[in-house]
Amino acid sequence: MSADASILLENARLLDPASGLDEKGYLLVHEGRIVAVAAGSPAGLELPPQLRRIDADGRWLAPGLIDIHVHLREPGEEHKETVASGAAAAAAGGFTAVACMPNTRPVNDSAAVTCQIMAAAAGAAARVYPVGAISVGLQGETLAPFGEMRRAGVRAVSDDGRPVGNSQFMRRALEYAGDHDLLVISHAEDDSLSRNGAMNEGETATRLGLRGIPAVAEEIMVHRELALAEYTGRPIHIAHVSTAGAVDLVRRAKARGVQATAETAPHYFTLTEEAVGLYDTRAKMNPPLRTAADVAAIREALADGTLEVIATDHAPHSELEKELEFELAANGIIGLESALPLSLALVRDGLLSPLQLVALMSTNPARILSVPGGRLAVGEPADLTLIDPDYRFTFQADQLKSRSRNSPFLDWEMQGRAVLTIMDGRITHEVVSVHQG
Amino acid sequence: MSADYLFPHRHILGLGDLAAADIDFILKTAESFKEISQRSIKKVPTLRGKTVINLFLEPSTRTRLSFEIAAKRMSADTFNISGAGSSTAKGETMVDTARNLAAMNPDCIIIRHSCSGSPGLLARHIDASVINAGDGAHEHPSQGLLDLMTVREHKGRIAGLKVAIIGDITHSRVAHSNIIGFCKMGAEVRVAGPATLIPPGIAAMGAQHCRSVRQAVSGADVVMTLRIQKERQQDPLLPSLREYAIFYGITPEIMALAAPDAILMHPGPINRGVELDPALADGPRSVILDQVTNGVAIRMALLYLIMGGE
Ligand SMILES: [Zn+2]
Numbered sequence: 244m245s246a247d248a249s250i251l252l253e254n255a256r257l258l259d260p261a262s263g264l265d266e267k268g269y270l271l272v273h274e275g276r277i278v279a280v281a282a283g284s285p286a287g288l289e290l291p292p293q294l295r296r297i298d299a300d301g302r303w304l305a306p307g308l309i310d311i312h313v314h315l316r317e318p319g320e321e322h323k324e325t326v327a328s329g330a331a332a333a334a335a336g337g338f339t340a341v342a343c344m345p346n347t348r349p350v351n352d353s354a355a356v357t358c359q360i361m362a363a364a365a366g367a368a369a370r371v372y373p374v375g376a377i378s379v380g381l382q383g384e385t386l387a388p389f390g391e392m393r394r395a396g397v398r399a400v401s402d403d404g405r406p407v408g409n410s411q412f413m414r415r416a417l418e419y420a421g422d423h424d425l426l427v428i429s430h431a432e433d434d435s436l437s438r439n440g441a442m443n444e445g446e447t448a449t450r451l452g453l454r455g456i457p458a459v460a461e462e463i464m465v466h467r468e469l470a471l472a473e474y475t476g477r478p479i480h481i482a483h484v485s486t487a488g489a490v491d492l493v494r495r496a497k498a499r500g501v502q503a504t505a506e507t508a509p510h511y512f513t514l515t516e517e518a519v520g521l522y523d524t525r526a527k528m529n530p531p532l533r534t535a536a537d538v539a540a541i542r543e544a545l546a547d548g549t550l551e552v553i554a555t556d557h558a559p560h561s562e563l564e565k566e567l568e569f570e571l572a573a574n575g576i577i578g579l580e581s582a583l584p585l586s587l588a589l590v591r592d593g594l595l596s597p598l599q600l601v602a603l604m605s606t607n608p609a610r611i612l613s614v615p616g617g618r619l620a621v622g623e624p625a626d627l628t629l630i631d632p633d634y635r636f637t638f639q640a641d642q643l644k645s646r647s648r649n650s651p652f653l654d655w656e657m658q659g660r661a662v663l664t665i666m667d668g669r670i671t672h673e674v675v676s677v678h679q680g
Numbered sequence: 681m682s683a684d685y686l687f688p689h690r691h692i693l694g695l696g697d698l699a700a701a702d703i704d705f706i707l708k709t710a711e712s713f714k715e716i717s718q719r720s721i722k723k724v725p726t727l728r729g730k731t732v733i734n735l736f737l738e739p740s741t742r743t744r745l746s747f748e749i750a751a752k753r754m755s756a757d758t759f760n761i762s763g764a765g766s767s768t769a770k771g772e773t774m775v776d777t778a779r780n781l782a783a784m785n786p787d788c789i790i791i792r793h794s795c796s797g798s799p800g801l802l803a804r805h806i807d808a809s810v811i812n813a814g815d816g817a818h819e820h821p822s823q824g825l826l827d828l829m830t831v832r833e834h835k836g837r838i839a840g841l842k843v844a845i846i847g848d849i850t851h852s853r854v855a856h857s858n859i860i861g862f863c864k865m866g867a868e869v870r871v872a873g874p875a876t877l878i879p880p881g882i883a884a885m886g887a888q889h890c891r892s893v894r895q896a897v898s899g900a901d902v903v904m905t906l907r908i909q910k911e912r913q914q915d916p917l918l919p920s921l922r923e924y925a926i927f928y929g930i931t932p933e934i935m936a937l938a939a940p941d942a943i944l945m946h947p948g949p950i951n952r953g954v955e956l957d958p959a960l961a962d963g964p965r966s967v968i969l970d971q972v973t974n975g976v977a978i979r980m981a982l983l984y985l986i987m988g989g990e
Contacts, residue, residue, distance in 0.1 A: 446881025450696070452796035452818025452853060455880070522797030566775050568795035570816065 249273040249291040250665065252629065255299035257282070259306065259619035260602035270304060272625040275668035280619050297663070299629055305601040306617050307339025307626030307666060309608040310579065311506060312403070312428075312482055312554035315341075315371070317363055318356065319348025324559040324646050326360060329579070330367035332557070332645040334671035336579040337661025339626035340370035341557075342612060345381070346404040352376035352387040357395035368664075368671040370626070372614060374428065377402045377416045383409055386419060393423045398612050401428035403482055406464055408434065410471065417477040426612060428480045429468045431489070432530070436460035441570045443516040443531040451522065453569065456531050458486040465489045469496040469503055478502035480611060483556050485511045485530040487540030494549040504611050506552035508578060509585035510651070512541045518651055524565045524572035525651040528558070546594050551607040555582045559647030577645050580638075581652045587632055587659035597632075629663035634674070636660065687985045691803045691810045694819035695860040703864060707829050710974070710981035716753055717976055727756035730787040730987055734760045735777075735802075736813070738794045742948060743813050743823070746972070747790050750979035756787075756987075774798060778805040787987050791815070809986040817851050823947055824857030826978040828865060830971050831902055834943050839866030844896040844938070845887070846930060847906030847955055848877040854947045855906055859887045872896035873906075873928055876917040893928055900938045904945040905930045905955045921954050931957045935965065943967045 250272040257268045257280065268282035273291050315329035316322075324332075326343070333341050343360065345351035351360060357373050364371035375392035379385040381402045389400060400420055407413040407429070420427045437460040442448050444455020465481055469492060472479035484490060484507045493505045510528065515535050518526040526532055544550040558575025565572050586604060589595045595603070605628075609617025616626045638655045640648045664672035685705055695703065716724055732751045736744050744760065751758045772780075774793075778801075781789060788809045791799050796816030803810040814820040832838055843862050849855045849871050862869045863886035871882060872890040882889055890896035897903055908928075912918050935944065944956075944965045952958045960966060 444880055446884040449850075449879040449881040450856075450885060452816045452856060454817070521800055563773070566773065568774055568793070568798045568801060570795045570797075 249294045250668070251285060251290065251294055251296045252299050252304055253285060253296065254301060255304035255629065256301060257304050257619055258597050258601045260598045260606040261618040261620065263598070264619065265598050267301070270619065270627070272627070272665065272668050275625055277619065277621055277623050277625050280621060302662065303597055303630040303632060304619070305628045305630060306605045306619050306623070307628050307664065308337045308583065308604045308661070309340045309612070309614070309616060310338050310555050310557065310582070311342045311552055311608040311612055313341045313343050313557040313579065314346065314559065314575070315343040316347065316559060318359055322646070323561050326363035326371055327367050328644065328646045329557070329559070330364065330369040330371060332577070332579040332643065334368035334664045334666065335644045335661075336581070337583045337628040337630065337664050337672070338369055338579060339628065339664060339666040339671070340372065340614060340616060341579070342372040342374050342399060344374050344401060344403040345376040350376050350381050352379045352381070354388065354391040354395040357392050357397055361396045369666055372396070372398045372612065374398070374403070375400045375425075377407055377427070378412070381405055383407055383412055386416060389419055389423045389425055393425060397425065398614060399426035399428050399480070401430065401482070403428060403430040406430050406432040406434055410467060413468070414471050414475060417471055417475045417479065421477050424613070426478060426480055428482050429464070430482050431461055431464035431468055433460045433463045436463070440531070441527065442519050443533050445516065445534065447516045447519065451519065456529070458488055458533065458537070461486050461530055462488040462492060465492050469493070469501055472503055473501045478504065481505040483508055483511070483530055483554070484541065484550060485533050485537060487537045490540045490544040490549055494544065497549065504551050505549070506554040507541050507545065507550050508554055508556045509582050510576060510578070512538055512545065512589065513585050514651060522569040523651065524567065524569055525576065525649055525653070527569060527572050527574055528576055529574040542589065542594055545589065545603060546599070551603065552611065553582065553586050553603045554608070555579055559645055560649045561647060565649050575649065577643070577647050577650050579645065580643055581650060581657070583630065583661055584638070584657035584659050585652070587630075590632065591658070625665055625668040627665040628661050630659065631662045632659040634658070634660045634662060690986055691799070692821050692982050692986060693799050693803065693810065693812045695821050695824050695857050695864065696819065698864075700864045703825065703828065703861060706825055706978070706981050706985065707832060709985060710825070710829055710977040713980040713984070714974070714977040716980070717973070722753050723755060724753065725755045726984060727751065727754040727987060730756040731785070732756045732758045732788045732790065732983065733781060733786045734758060734790050735781070736761065736792040737763045738792050738814070739763055740792050740814065743792065746975040747813060747979050750976050751983055753976070754980055754983060756983065774801055775805050778802050782806040782808065788983060811982055811986070814853050816853065817856070818853055819857045819860075820853040821857050822975070822978055822982060823854050824861040826971055826975040827858055827904070827945060828861050829974045829978055830945065830967050831943070833970065833974070834967055835901060838862065841867045841901040842899055842939070843867045843869050843902040843904065844900040845869065845871045845904045845906065846893055846896060846928060847873045848908055848912060849873055849882060850877050850879040851909065851912070852906050856885070858904065859885050863887070870896040870900070874918060874924070877912070893930070893934060894937055897934055898937045901942055902945060903930060903935065903938050903942055907947065907949065908951060908955050921951075925954045929955055929957065930960060932960060935960055945971060948972070
């Protein structure tokens with residue numbers, strides 16, 4: 244369908260956290276933009292020709308979901324994922340935009356690599372915002388050229404995949420990022436505490452004979468990042484928060500006015516370390532899956548606004564990297580296509596309102612990353628996600644758009660998903676059963 | 681042996697998978713096999729025609745030899761693959777190795793590997809039975825079983841005994857199998873060692889963490905000390921072997937705190953004068969060489985039980 248065609252969505256439950264709108268109504272897309280959105284019926288609305296009318300039948304219409312933390316493997320490891328396949332997976336999961344971390348091969352530490360990713364993203368099924376490296380080669384020694392990368396398209400910088408070990412270096416990164424309006428995203432890990440660890444430190448790791456990664460490895464670094472953000476007066480975004488202690492640190496820092504934001508991922512509020520079972524490498528990730536108490540704290544922090552973003556940390560790996568001894572297997576799981584169903588469970592559990600969920604997955608990430616979207620407002624780009632919260636399906640490997648299959652959720656019975664994704668006025672994903680008017 | 685008991689396991693991956701009844705049955709089977717090793721012709725035809733592969737991807741002389749002797753005494757054909765020349769060293773994955781070995785139709789693979797859980801990974805990709813001969817810091821079930829056998833031989837029982845395990849509990853798969861095994865069989869297990877070498881959650885495995893060696897050994901029926909790895913000094917885990925010997929080594933003075941008829945065990949090889957006083961290692965309470973002898977009997981029993989020897 245061309246971007247020129249117009250789309251009218253009727254009988255939708257409009258969810259716009261920015262305005263607080265949660266009412267049944269309609270939304271009209273024309274020339275890639277939202278041109279009308281209101282409660283009630285579109286009777287009397289002047290409609291463009293060549294219109295596709297969709298009866299949303301009470302399903303939820305949200306601003307397009309934005310995933311602030313994914314790993315696309317292009318350039319360098321296209322057998323795991325490409326920008327195009329990652330964007331297709333995003334669209335299938337209801338996302339209209341993703342921010343991709345710089346640990347590609349080569350690392351995205353220059354305008355040249357940023358341009359390469361931007362070129363690959365042209366025509367992709369989702370908007371792609373590359374994240375530049377903080378340090379050249381992720382080595383933690385030389386600042387990457389923030390200004391040039393910003394001009395080429397990056398919106399944030401991060402050495403994600405590894406921590407910035409040197410505190411002075413992190414301080415300088417925060418200061419310099421301010422000159423170029425870049426968000427600094429921290430992968431918070433004290434690697435002297437986590438090194439060689441394969442799962443959360445504790446009883447389960449002891450029983451399995453695996454070296455552990457203690458919660459304090461994350462918390463020490465979260466503490467440092469918050470202290471540096473406070474000292475420099477610059478915002479910091481903490482990636483993939485997984486422990487109760489880290490949540491507590493973020494909550495207190497925000498209370499005293501530190502410009503801190505933080506994200507978690509669905510696996511951290513859905514699974515515990517028990518998912519490792521008998522060395523199931525699909526449950527191997529960094530930070531690792533934690534305890535039931537940590538899961539409870541993460542859920543609470545999503546409800547009270549301490550954690551403002553649900554990101555996926557979508558980390559595709561081929562079987563080669565996963566079908567190995569647990570200690571040797573790669574860290575990470577894919578997440579773009581399971582994130583929304585897993586997050587909808589929080590609404591069913593009564594923890595979040597639908598508006599809160601949309602804020603966590605769209606409005607807040609747009610604000611934090613300073614990108615368009617996140618709102619159902621006239622003039623905004625037509626990035627939209629139609630969610631059927633009751634849609635039941637089995638999460639199956641052969642249905643995935645991602646090139647990789649490394650998910651602990653395979654064969655799970657799920658409830659709720661995106662049935663229609665519109666990006667820039669184009670339909671990028673559609674579940675066939677969507678009722679058409 | 682009771683005729684109505686059918687050993688339910690195809691693999692021996694760890695004592696964590698075995699019920700107390702299974703352990704009891706293995707010990708009884710081993711006790712009945714022990715006599716074979718005392719004959720002048722130390723061979724029975726029980727496993728004739730069976731193929732056993734020793735896949736030792738981490739160096740070990742003692743355990744490998746013990747398994748090989750056990751297999752040969754039961755007339756199985758044995759083949760050794762060791763770490764240095766192994767395909768894994770050439771970058772082949774464990775699963776590829778498993779598929780290649782499977783294509784040669786072995787009946788049993790005995791695996792020693794530095795990664796925890798690798799015997800289970802092998803077992804999932806191969807039809808042959810798998811015996812874990814030590815995986816990372818996880819388990820060393822045949823060692824745990826031979827220790828249980830040795831204790832039962834000397835004490836006539838396991839239930840109700842006080843067992844003290846001293847040393848590097850974190851990195852010791854022997855300690856892990858022993859904690860699981862002794863607890864399952866009804867003993868009280870205490871552990872002691874430098875706090876840097878006691879893992880979190882040891883109580884969840886059933887062991888009581890004692891703050892001092894003296895406390896752990898007091899009144900113990902069994903004192904088991906573990907080999908201290910000299911390389912642990914690289915990590916900031918131990919100040920020096922000298923300090924270890926002074927505060928955590930088993931001396932005659934410490935041993936005097938144990939029950940009067942306590943026995944002393946060590947999985948070997950011993951760092952004499954570090955974890956164990958030389959006079960004790962060779963003294964009347966030491967059952968260290970019985971452990972080695974029983975190791976062959978236990979491994980004969982395991983091979984017999986999982987290969988369904990008739
Ligand atoms: Zn990260």
